[in-house]
Amino acid sequence: MDLTIYTDGASRNNPGEAGAGIFIMRDGEPFERIARYLGTTTNNIAEYSAAIIGLERAVQLKASTVKLNADSELLVKQLNGQYKVKNEGLKPLHAKARDLIARIGSVEVQYIPRERNKEADALANRAIDEKIT
Numbered sequence: 001m002d003l004t005i006y007t008d009g010a011s012r013n014n015p016g017e018a019g020a021g022i023f024i025m026r027d028g029e030p031f032e033r034i035a036r037y038l039g040t041t042t043n044n045i046a047e048y049s050a051a052i053i054g055l056e057r058a059v060q061l062k063a064s065t066v067k068l069n070a071d072s073e074l075l076v077k078q079l080n081g082q083y084k085v086k087n088e089g090l091k092p093l094h095a096k097a098r099d100l101i102a103r104i105g106s107v108e109v110q111y112i113p114r115e116r117n118k119e120a121d122a123l124a125n126r127a128i129d130e131k132i133t
Contacts, residue, residue, distance in 0.1 A: 002027055003063045005054040006112075007070050008120035009038075009046025010128060016040060019132075020050035021123025024057060032057070033119070035127035047072040048093035050124065051079070055100035055107075065106045069117065076111040 004025040011018040018041045022034040034057065038049055051070060058066045070076055077083040078094055079101070085094045101107045114121065126132065 001061060001063050002065045002067075003031070003058050003061065004028075004067045004069065005058065006117055006120040007047070007050035007054045007068065008117055008124045009043060009048070009050045009072070010121065010124035011041060011043040011046045012128060015042045017128050018043070018046040018049075019124040019127030020046055020053055021120040021125070021127060022050055022054040022057065023119040023123060024054065026061075033123055035123040035130075035132045037127045037131045037133050042089070044072070044074060044087070044090060045093065046124070047075045048090060048097060050120070051075060052093065052097050052100065055097060055104070058107075059100055059103050063104055066104050066108070068107060068109045069112045070109070071112055071114045071117040071121075073111055076109050079109045 006023040018038040
């Protein structure tokens with residue numbers, strides 16, 4: 001099964017109330033939308049949380065190929081090994097995301113501009129507005 005996962009984390013005030021939005025497409029068709037309230041945290045932790053939730057779902061669905069799209073350049077470059085993870089709070093999240101990627105097999109992590117990530121962004125903000133857990 002091929003999945004394309006769009007993820008976004010939002011934090012109001014950074015740190016502040018945060019949410020994760022995950023929009024999953026299966027074989028080119030909309031498949032699932034996930035909105036999760038994260039409590040008070042930073043934007044970078046929210047971005048990682050959204051990616052982890054998306055990757056966990058891919059593992060549950062036994063996906064063989066995943067394209068993970070995010071509008072966080074930091075997240076994408078850290079997961080692709082282009083940037084080192086210096087922030088202590090992000091290190092365990094990075095390790096968890098890398099572990100999930102290894103369990104899936106074929107994962108492409110790609111940066112996309114915010115304009116192409118509207119669905120995940122809307123879900124992240126809805127999670128904060130409605131405190132969806």
